[in-house]
Amino acid sequence: MKVLVAVKRVIDYNVKIRVKADNSDVDLANVKMAMNPFCEIAVEEAVRLKEKGIASEIVAVSIGPKTAQEQLRTAMALGADRGILVETDEALESLAVAKLLSKVIEEEQPQLVLMGKQAIDTDNNQTTQMVSALTGFAQGAFTSGLEVADGQAKVTREIDGGLQTLNLKLPAVISADLRLNEPRYASLPNIMKAKRKPLDTKTPADFGVDVAPRLKLLKVEAPAERQAGIKVGSVDELVDKLKNEAKVIS
C-alpha cells in the first residue's frame, strides 16, 4: 500500500514570533524554520505503518518555497522513500493547497493520505477536509489512533466530550492529532541516506492549478501586551475601579 504524507514548512514552534515593523506580515527574516509539528506526527505514523509491513512506499509531498526541500529531506531521513516538492513562492490558501494535493493524489494513487490536522502558522485546519471533498476519499480528521487492515482504516478521533471511532474504507485521508504518536529523531546515518533519495520538483502550472490568493492580508498585529496588575487598598477602592476604570460593573 502506498502512503502519501503531506509536510509543511513553518516557523519553528519554539521561535518567538515577531511582526514586521510595517505590520504587513510576520517577520520571517533569519527565523528558524522547521516541519510543522502535526506533519511530523503524520510522517511518524506513515513510517510506523511501513515498519509494520502495512505500507510499502511512503511519498512525502510539500507545497511551498524551494527551501521546503529541507523539510522533505527531514521526512525522508525519518523514513519516507521519496519526495515531491510543488514549488511556489505564493502565499497559498488552504483551497489552493488542497487542489494541488488532489492533483498529486490523482497522479500517485495512494491508498492512504496522512497529514497534520493543522499547521501552526495560520492554524487553518481546512486542507484535510477539502482534500477529502475534492478526491472523494473517506475522511478522518483529528486522529489519535489508527489501525489499517483489510482495506479499512479504523480511526479514533478526539471529539468534544470523548472519543469517536470510525471505520473508513480506503482510500482515505487522515489528519494527525497531537496524541497519535511521538515522533522520533532523525538519525545521522538516515540523514545521509536521505540525501540520495529521489526528490521531484513540480510547479502549480504543471498541474494547471490557479493558486492566486482570494483573500488579501491587510494587517498583522501582535497581541496587546498585558498591563501589570495593581494592589487595591480596600474593597471600596476595588468597587470604584471596577465601576469607573474597568467598567465591568455599574
Next chain:
Amino acid sequence: MASTPPAHHRTIAASQQAELVAFLQDTLGPKGVLTEKNDTARYCIDWAGTTGATPLAVARPANTEEVAAVVRYCHQAQIPIVPQGGGSGLVAGALPDAQKAELVLSLERMQRIRHLDPLNFSVSVDAGCVLQTLKDAVEAEDFTFPLALGAQGSCQIGGNIATNAGGLNVLRYGMMRALVLGIEVVLPDGRILNDMKALHKNNTGYDLKQWFIGAEGTLGIVTGAVLKLSPKPTSTRTAMMACSDVTAAMRLYAQARRSCCDLLSAFELIPRRCIELAIEASPELSDPLDTPYPVYVLMELSASGPVSLDSMIEGLFEAGLTDGLLLDGVLASSDTQANQLWMIREAMLEGQQLHGLHLRTDIGLPISALSDFHQQASAMVHAHSPESEVIAYGHVGDGNLHFNILPPPQLNEDEKAAVLHNLEMRLFALVPQFNGSISAEHGIGRLKQAPFLETLDETERQLMQQLKLLLDPDELMCPGRILPRQSQRSSDSVF
C-alpha cells in the same frame, strides 16, 4: 551541619540583634528586612538541600547605596555578613553559618537591567538580576548572553560573578570571568568600588575587578556589573552522537573543533546510565537513539550569519564514522527536538538526585588528560567499592568532568557517607597527578575547603590569606568560606 546555632549565641546576641533589626527596618523599609523564621527559612537551604543555621536577619536592600549602608553598619558593629544570590550554590558557601550567627544579605530586590549598549556589545545590570531574565532581555534585542547553566532560571548575576560560574558554553565563550567588563562592589568596610567601565580593553594598573570574580563573596559584595554580549546566533544545531568510550569522545572533540569552523558552543559527555537516570526522573523523555550505546556526546554548533551548520555536522559525522570514533547519532530537526535533547542533560541531574546521598565532584583537567583520568578514577572506585556506581559526565569540551559516585544502595546513610568520603579522598588524591583541579566551576565554599587547602603550596596560601586580610581584616565577609578563619579574634564569639 547543625540546623540551629548554639543557644548562647541567640541569648547573647539579643540586644545587638534587636539594634541591627531596628537599623535595617529604618534604613531599608519594611520590605527590606525579614526576621520571622517562616520568612527566613528559604534563605537557609540551597539547591543541593544543604541547610544553614538561622541567620540574625535577612536584609534585602533595593540598591547599591543601601547595600553599602548595611555593610557599614555591620562593619562598625562587627556583625558578619553572608551575601546571597539565587541559592543554587553547591558548596554551601552562601548559607548562614552555625558557628557564629550571620546577617544574610540578599540581592534579590536589585533586578534592574541598567543599560544595553548595542554597538559596544555590552549590558550593565544589577547583581540581583536573574540570569534567565537577562538572557531573555538581551535576546529580544538580537544579542546573546552566553552563560548557560541548569540553574539559570533562579541564579543571579551577582552570584554568577562571585562564583565565576561556568556551565554549558564555556568552551566557546569562557567562564563568567571572560564575560565581565566592569564591576561594582561594596567592600567589607562599606566603601563602594565603582569600576563599571564598559571597556573591552583596559590595561591601567592592577585589574581590581578580577579579585572579586570567583571570590565567593569573601572579599566584598558584587552589586552590579557590565557584561559582554555576543550576537544572537541565527542558526543552532544540536546533535547527540554515540561513541564506544570516553577516549573516542575526546578524539571526536578535537575533530569537531577543527572541522566545524570552531563554531562548537557545547560538547557534553553523557554516559549511558545518565540517559536512564533522565528517563527515570522525566518519564516523558524518550531515548533519542534506537539502541543503547556506552557513551554519548551532546553537541551544539551555533553561528550568526550565512553558514551551513548542517553540512558541518554531517561532515563531522561521516568522518567520525570512517575513523571509527562514532557509532550512531541523531540531529535535532527542530528547536523543539533540540530542547528535548537538552532536557535529557537537565533531567539526568534530577535522576541522580532521586537516588539520595551521592558524591558530587567537579574536576577540572587538561582536556588531553580527561580520558586517562576517567579510566584510572573508575578503576580506583571499582577496586575500593565495587558496588558503587560511577556516573561521570560533564562539559568535557573545557576539561570539566563531574565524576560522581552513587554508593551501594543497600548501605545505611552513615555507611554510605563513609564510603563516599573514602572515595572522595582517593579521587582527590588522583587529581594532582593529572595537574587537575578539585573544583572546575562549583567553587570551594565550605564543603571543598579541606581538600582545597591540601592543594595549596605555601606561597599560594600566604597570598590568599594576605589578600583576604587586606580587604577584610576583621573577617566579617563570608567568614570561613574558601579559607578558614585566620585571626584569634574571630574565633571568639562576637556576641
